[in-house]
Amino acid sequence: MKYIFLLAVVTILFNHADAQIFKKQIKRAHSQLDNIKIDEHFSIENLDTVYNILHDHYGLNIVYDTAYCNSLFFSYWYMATAAPLAIEITTRNNDLSYTIDSTNTIYVKARHVHNIKKKPLPNTREEKNNSALSSLNFTLYGHVVDDSTNESLAGVYVTVKGTSISAISGTDGSFTLNNVPNDTASLSVSYMGYMPADIYLTPNISKTNFMIGLHQAEHILDEATVLANRVDLMRLSGKTISTIKLSPEKLEQIPNVGEKDIMRTFQLMPGISAANESSSGLYVRGGTPDQNLVMYDGFTVYQVDHLYGFFSAFNANAVKEVELYKGGFDAKYGGRLSSVTDITGKEGSTKQFNLGGDVSLLSANIFTEIPITENLSLVAAARRSWNGPIYNWIFNSFNKSSGSSNATGASGQGPGGADNTTKAKSYFYDLNTRLTFKPTKKDVLTYSMFSGGDDLNNSFTVNTPSFLASMGISLNFGTTDVTNYGNVGMSMGWRRTWNKKMTSNTVLSYSNFYSDRNRVTNGSFGELGSTTTTKTGIFEHNNLKDISLRTDHEWLLTKWNHIGFGAFCTHYDIKYTYSQNDSSLLLNSHNTSDLVGGYLQDKFIFFNDKVSITAGMRFSYFGLTAKTYTEPRVALDYDITRKLSFKAAYGEYYQFANRITREDISAGSSEFWVLSDGKTVPVSSATHYIAGLSYETNSYLFGVEGYYKTLNNIVQYTERYSATTSTINYTQNFYTGSGYSQGVEFMAQKKIRKFTGWVSYTLSKTMNHFPVYSAQDFPADNDVRNEFKIVSMYKMNHWDFAATWIYASGKPYTAPGGGYTITLLDGTKENYVTITSKNTLRLPDYHRMDVSVNYHFYNEAKKDVGYVGLSLFNVYARQNVWYKEFTIVSGHVVETNVDYLSFTPNLTLSLKLR
Amino acid sequence: MKKIIAFFIATLWIYGCKKEASLPEYNTDPVITSYLIPGNTISLQLSHQESTTSTQYSAPSLDSLNITITSKDTIYHLVPKGNGLYTDTSLVITAGNKYSLQFTYNGKVVTASTVIPAKPVNYAQSATSIAITQITSSSSSSIGMPGGGPVDPIKLTWSNSDESYYVVVVQNMETNLVPINDTITVVDSSRIFRNSPTTGTSYNINTRDFTYYGYHRLILFHINADYASLYNNNSSSSQNLSTPSTGITNGVGIFTGINSDTLFLHVDKQ
Secondary structure, eight states: OHHHHHHHHHHHHHHHHHHHHHHHHHHHOSOTGGGOEEOOEEEEEEHHHHHHHHHHHHOOEEEOOHHHHHTOEEEEEOSSEEHHHHHHHHHTTTTEEEEEOTTOEEEEEESSOOOOOOOOOTTSOHHHHHHHHTOOOEEEEEEEEETTTOOBOSSOEEEETTSSOEEEOOTTSEEEEEEEOOTTOEEEEEOTTBOOEEEEOOTTSOSSSEEEEEOBOSSSOOHHHHHHTOOOSEEEOSSSTTEEEEOGGGGGGSOOSSSOOHHHHHTTSTTBOOOOTTOOSOOBTTOOGGGEEEEETTEEOSOOEETTTTEESOOGGGEEEEEEEOSOOOTTOOSOSSEEEEEEEOOOOSSOOEEEEEEESSEEEEEEEEEEETTEEEEEEEEEEOOOHHHHHHHHHHTGGGGOOOGGGGGGOOOTTOOEEEOOOOEEEEEEEEEEEOSSSSEEEEEEEEEEEEEEEOOEEEOOOHHHHHTTOOOOOEEEEEEEEEEEEEEEEEEEEEETTEEEEEEEEEEEEEEEEEEEEEOOTTOTTOSOOOOEEEEEEEEEEEEEEEEEEEEEEETTEEEEEEEEEEEEEEEEEEEEETTEEEEEEEEEEEEEEEEEEEEEEETTTTEEEEEEEEEEEETTTTEEEEEEEEEEEEESSSSEEEEEEEEEEEEOEEEEEEOOTTTOOEEEEEEOOSSSSOOEEEEEEEEEEEEEOSSEEEEEEEEEEEEEEEEEEOSTTOOOSSOOOGGGGEEEEEEEEEEEEEEEEEOSSSEEEEEEEEEEEEEEEOTTTOSSOEEOTTOOSEEEEEEEEEEETTEEEEEEEEEEOOOEEOOOSEEEEEEOTTSOEEEEEEOSSSSOEEOOOEEEEEEEEEEEEEOTTOOEEEEEEEEEESTTOOOOEEEEEEEEETTEEEEEEEEOOOOEEEEEEEEEOO | OHHHHHHHHHHHHHHHTOOOOSSOOOOOOOEEEEEEOTTSEEEEEEEOOBEETTOOOOOOOSSSOOOEEEETTEEEEOEEEETTEEEEEEEEOOTTOEEEEEEEETTEEEEEEEEOOOOOSSOEESOSEEEEOOBOTTOOSOTTOGGGSOOOOEEEEOOOTTOOEEEEEEEEOOSSOOBSBTTSOOOGGGGEEEOOOBSSSEEEEOGGGOOBOEEEEEEEEEEOHHHHGGGGOOOOBGGGOOOOOOSOBTOEEEEEEOEEEEEEEEEEEO
16 A cells, blocks of 8 residues: 555656646747647548547648548547647548648648639638648759758758748658749748758759758757657557557567566556566456467467566567457457457668667567668568576576476486586577568558567486596486477568558468477486487477468448458468377377358448447358357447547457467476367357446546456366276366456556656456366456556656556465375375365465666767666565465475566667667 | 545445455365285275365264275275274285275265276386496496496386386385495485386386396386376466366275286396
8 A cells, every 4th residue: 555655646746747847848849739739549530520520629720622531531540649740641641732831720732633622610711721722833852951960850840931831851851842932932940959940042942952951959859859759658549449559669668677578568558467477468358368369460479478478479679559459349350259469560661771779688689671662661670588697587487387396207307416407598589570562552562470489498407426527427318398389470461542432451371389398308328329218208299370361341431331341261270299208199189170251340420420330240160160150249439528438349259279278387387279179179259248438638548447258168178187097088178167257447547748657457357167176156367356557657858767566466376175195106105285166265466566767869860769778677576476386294285485576677778770 | 426436436445355265175085095906905095184284174083984895796894903094804806806995984975996907918128137337436437338338228018909007116126225326325215216107018217217236126017097197186386276186086095906017127237
């Protein structure tokens, strides 16, 4: 409680200081329009509606052709975007241009249509507009640079004085001024952080390459610049229920251990469990990570963990944006019960080469953007861990279970007197590549490749005694425990804008998840040259291949009726074998199946855009069960007022590929994917009911959402309840159950200015019912009743400060009701524990504070080109319990806590060219 | 309005803070240990489960139970010998027979049954002796390589047409243990080693597996699946805790038939 109080006080103090600074900023802002921040989510709206909303919500005066703009459609998610940039974005791909006059009136017109009829909004002055737009003379092409470095400056405002003719320089500093009235006019040039300049044209100037040099202002980083360039780290969607968007660009603000991490950052949002240091997968609203569909540029990723789950498999430097649907997602997505994480890779610049990288105490990371031609770009990023001090620290913390020896591994122990040691020789790596080709204005072709994996080596080796080493003798035996797992995925995409009403996106993808584990006793010693060496131990191999073709289409039938439809086809090939030595194959599963289907959804918009209803249906035919599955979905959005909206959703969902956990504490549990066969592993299903309210202003967002989710035919695997008087049949060890999850999430977010962040609280309950464990419902392993999170970020010139605090009530665990010892045939005694009821006890509450500070470097063009950062994880060294171990000592069962990571500092250096 | 909000928050708080059950219930199922070996009379050991540190209990006595074994329609009443041990000298175990256990404890009927496996067939070894150079603190030859050359492992083979389970236990029979590695401390428990249960037909004993010189017996146990599963059910973590598999109803432990064959091997000093 004292932590909450402390944070509340700090928050209030920061807020107060922040408000004072902001008032000063407003006075210093160069442009009124720059200070208008647009926060809107437009999903297939016609441009007329978009401009009306911008006028109604933000007071923008926009002059445009109503009929023409009514035929153009637009989708974009603005996150505190400055008004001029917001307008510019609406003109992209629509063959429009715009100008802003001195009265802040914005004129939007078609580039190639000269005689459009203008229909001004009520606040605009038509007379002036007409005269401004008719002043056609010559076009001036120019370039703005820093006069000291000659480096191009992007985002510079160039205006013809006395007119509304203006332009903003592009990323390469170039600008185009249309309709310059005469060649003796004067230009006004302004840019944050630079001295404003008045430039007088002469008849002799180059009209095709007019160079403008700006001189830096004395102090760098005008605060207004910070304001104008602000990009939100995380936003909730105002229009789509249970949706979160994340911008990796600002990810380094969040404290991290070694790597800025997309999945870890999502875990700071309400409804997503944060108390899972051993899993990067998302536990969304009581769902397990395998119930969360993860798509990367269109292909499915089946494994998101690096290094025992402490890091996610996604390199933030290669990611443009991520959208997470916590539930109630529409008919476009399917195949998972709980949620969808849709990751889009960076496109890369077609104009400028860029190179950058990060080095931390855990890993090194390098990325590049290469403009190959004017319409072809390449992005490549690679990452690899190295055995720095943090790596070994984390490795040892998360590898506790692998070192214990017992009956299973008895033959792997070295001879008496020699020490067994485990040495971390493991590493993880990933590689991302994306090619983007735009052959025409209507077509975008992409090729994206992802390869990531872990090579974990927990081998036990026997130390060579010093006297033997001195004689040149080396011992080379012990237990080898090597696990390789990872993903290889690639996709080829074709996005086409057929016309103003129809767009399509078609993706051919391949995804391969592999996991190979060999935990063997190496008997090669003393038999050099012999080929008869016997391996004993565990051999586990899982290989999943997914080849998919999907096509999605959006058809804007009318202003109030938008249709989405598509089709998909996936071929699954999943193999799993598990054997305990060469001759004993315990589980052998190989399934292939096709999943084909399609979907159709229709969005209706009523009452002057205040109400929208999206209804859809998804159909799937699954080959292994030879059945058709239908999944109805419906979502409602009602804008009660301009700031207050109500949202609700209902949906049914099926899952055909399941990840099973094979529990084995002696050698480490492992997870594998199997296909549903309708018998041993049934097709699982879920139903979502969600409703929520949100109240959003330019500065703040308050949201509450409630959900109820039922789960049917969920599967768990355990070897403990097998019928044991006959030959063990391991395929009988799958057990089917059901469950439900319910909860309510609260969120308050401060979105703008120097101090930003959010506070969230989730109250939830996740129950399972598996008759094999208990006749009654019992709390699911991932049931967390209360989660409270505070994320606060403060930006001051070169400095970023951030602190996060997470509180989660303890997870359930199963405690023994007794224990006993059996003397085995070789005379050894083994301990066993028994239970009476499952998951009836709770681990201690989880809480943790992380803190970070970053110092940013800016180049002469005032662009952020890197930072050096210090992160402090678990700053007050809370001993959070991961799980408990039970042993029998002196006739009693004694429990021992195994803890998560304690206080861990990390340093990161990140640099990039631009 | 404020009252409504306060009530709402208070309700949430109470709901959120609701406690789960605080202690697990003590598991009173009895523990049974009984290996039924052909040619031997029956012996059955009963015990209570160990309590958790936080559990207080008083369980009924284990020494006054009416325990019966049924085989081929004959019922044998086991005689209590104290401390949970029960025997019957009239019942001699025979391979291939089925034996069923039954008694009532704490109001529950405890049952189990097992079939005695057949004696292993065609059990053979690739050599009856091997020579291993002793390792001393002044040793200069390669460990386990007498004469500097490689040594083949001892290969044990047997027939297994029905893919049933076997386990090999190797035991040093010497009274005075002479270690192969002279630098280690002699520990009596390390005179025995074994493989994991297998449904295969062979097992290779590598020279490095031996710790001591002298006579060893190589016991091949033909076991039932319930015994094999004991090697797979030894979880001690709260992450995956559940009652171990057992063929016993209303009880835990092992009630299983065993058969065996034995070979001998001499480990000589090179």
